Amino acid sequence: MADLNGHMWPTRVILCGRPNAGTWWWEGAAAEAGGIVVKPKTAENPHNGPDYLANLRRAYDEAMFRCITEGAPAPTVGGVFSDWSDKAAPAGNILDGFVYNPALPVHLGVDFGRRTPAVVWVQQQTIGGALCDVVFDEVAPDETLTPELALAMLAPWQRRWGARSTLYGAEPCRWRIDVAYVDPAGNAKNPQTGATDVGILRRQSDPGDGLGGGIGALVVTTTAADRVSVSAGLTKLRGAVCPGEGPRRLLMTRELWDRGMQAPAKERTLSRSLMQYAWKHAEAKAGGGSEHPSTHHVDALRYWYIGARWGIGAGGASAHIGGALLPRSGMVGVR
Template sequence: MQEKNYVFKKKWFDYLGYQPHDGQLALHYPEKADARFHVMVCGRRFGKTWASAMEACYVASQPNKRIWVVGMSYRKARLIFREIWQKMVVGHPEDIKRSSEKDMLIEFKWGTTVEGMSADNPDSLVGEGLDLLVVDEVAKMNKKIWDMYLSPTVAGRKGKVIFITTPEGRNWIYDLYKLGEHDPMWACHSAPSWVNQHEFPLGLEDPAIIERKRNMSKALFGQEFGAEFSIFQGKVWDFDRGIDTGNFPYDPNLPTYCSIDFGYRMPAVIFAQTEFIGNVEHIRVFDSILHKENIKTEDLIKMIKTKGYPIVSYYGDPAGSSVQGQSGAGDMEIFRRSGIRILCMRDRMSRNIIASVSYVRGFFSSADGTRRIHVDKKCKDVIQDFEEYRYPETEDGKPIKEEPIKDGHHDHGNDAFRYFITNRFPMKNNQLRKIQR
């Protein structure tokens, strides 16, 4: 589907009251006017959902078109469909033949249809040929959704496809993005969050961007806000013993925490304290129980209590609530019976290894260079675990897996430390606040 009538499109956008920012212009007025496949890789709060909805409105204004907007779920698809509904249905009953906001269906009197679909119900992704297909957050989808279900829907009518997403490493969307460099049918666009002057009036110097840059790792900030295809490989933590270790012993004037990775074969315990340096809260790791093999839960409890630290809170893995075959009780229950209550975050983000590891990386070194982790030089096992925690090696520049290696030795201490960070500094409280346009 050729895009040459840019004059009419601009007038249509003016009619809708839509003024795209500089980053959105690349989608609406691409240099490759005849490209059918557009991969739009953008940072969070860029306005990609809004832009794709307005593009769908433009196509929907033309006769006899068939349009799908596809999300990871019906709820996600509704985010785009709702914008189309507000612009094309609300206040325009004379244009509508049949419509249902609940079922995400619009039929216009000029023969055009718009439907909202869900990738988590792939069997529903079968239908007549499409003139426009919008796929939201496609990097989170399985490649087969595109290959097996969606690509055939645009083959017959040579429909246009808009892939909109925030990148997730160099997965299959990176391969599609690279097609735009040499295939005339593919166009690729990339833009960071801060080009959206509606959300971030000060651009890269906007307070919201500066806050995220301060509290996220460089790689994660680059991915989530810079729209970069970050590769997570090599060392997981940006930990430097020459900078991050020193004299950080137990301080009775600071709050003390204990974080535990359960397991009989090799449990792990981290003791840490927090203190403010300026207006930033830092972490001091001063003791641990690591690399001890075949430790019963009851014995581990004794080892922790023997330390004698006045613990403010105990943190652990939610999996610790699982019942053990021999005792008939989970690790958390055994701890509770001994007078220790284990706290754990159970939200989806905190339990996601990739997301939580990326979050913790920002404490070692944020995108603005702030280092918040300090380890006492006597904690040799902790230092070793931090230094040896690694991502899998890559093949041809492509990551095998975005999760760190579980080598059965160094991963346990790092898991215990991760539980401390995600509980003491909850991920859900450190997300960029959504700002309404």
């Protein structure tokens, strides 16, 4: 950091008073020359009057109250997932201590996204006696076509997470892929190649045409009229985020949530997508307008929910597989 005379001083302390979630520069500041980040919270201010917090709670809804007093993420006006909670499960949607189980199926949600795709990994586990769906990884490369996206989906997790010896109790490996629930727009043929995104993903091997060898797993889409509606899918997904009664059963790992909220400002992540996605973005998408950056991760999650939890309507679904699953689709422990 430079002073008015241009002299550079190492950052020692950043006092952050923003009523918002963590930003990408916090970790950098903390790592620079032993610097630390102090995040004071209104809720912990010893100078608050006796009724100050109580008055704030009466004046704001829960999300805005926590934003102002605890530094929780700022709610989006008209947000689809305003009930998403960054508290630990079962009260909230964030899961601490997730352990990947290579013996259990893993489902993917995939949005091809007009060269800005997004993929989410989901594994169902019993958490605290309740059967929960846990989102534990993501990939969202920009300016990427489907052959390159397939390679990113098959890459070992350390390609996305960097220098870590273990993640979720697993050494560097490829997560297994049992089923990929994908954007039905992926059935459209490319006028130059004649191939479809769905067809490329479902490949069992590389035929040498420059479009790659797919992911070697079941690929499912739906064209059922009651399920392709953007608003209908979001409403169902919103109910999974916060069912109203009982434990929340759609969770995200603490590691994935924190990484997404602290990523560089322009990076697309599921954490930010859930915080930013508003009904106006859904309406624009349904009307064929421009897509907000927040739509792609939520759409990937929506396609997963439509296929894995809402079910596939008779006559309205297509499941693509070119034979037996390749061993690589379930491979774990590959370095």
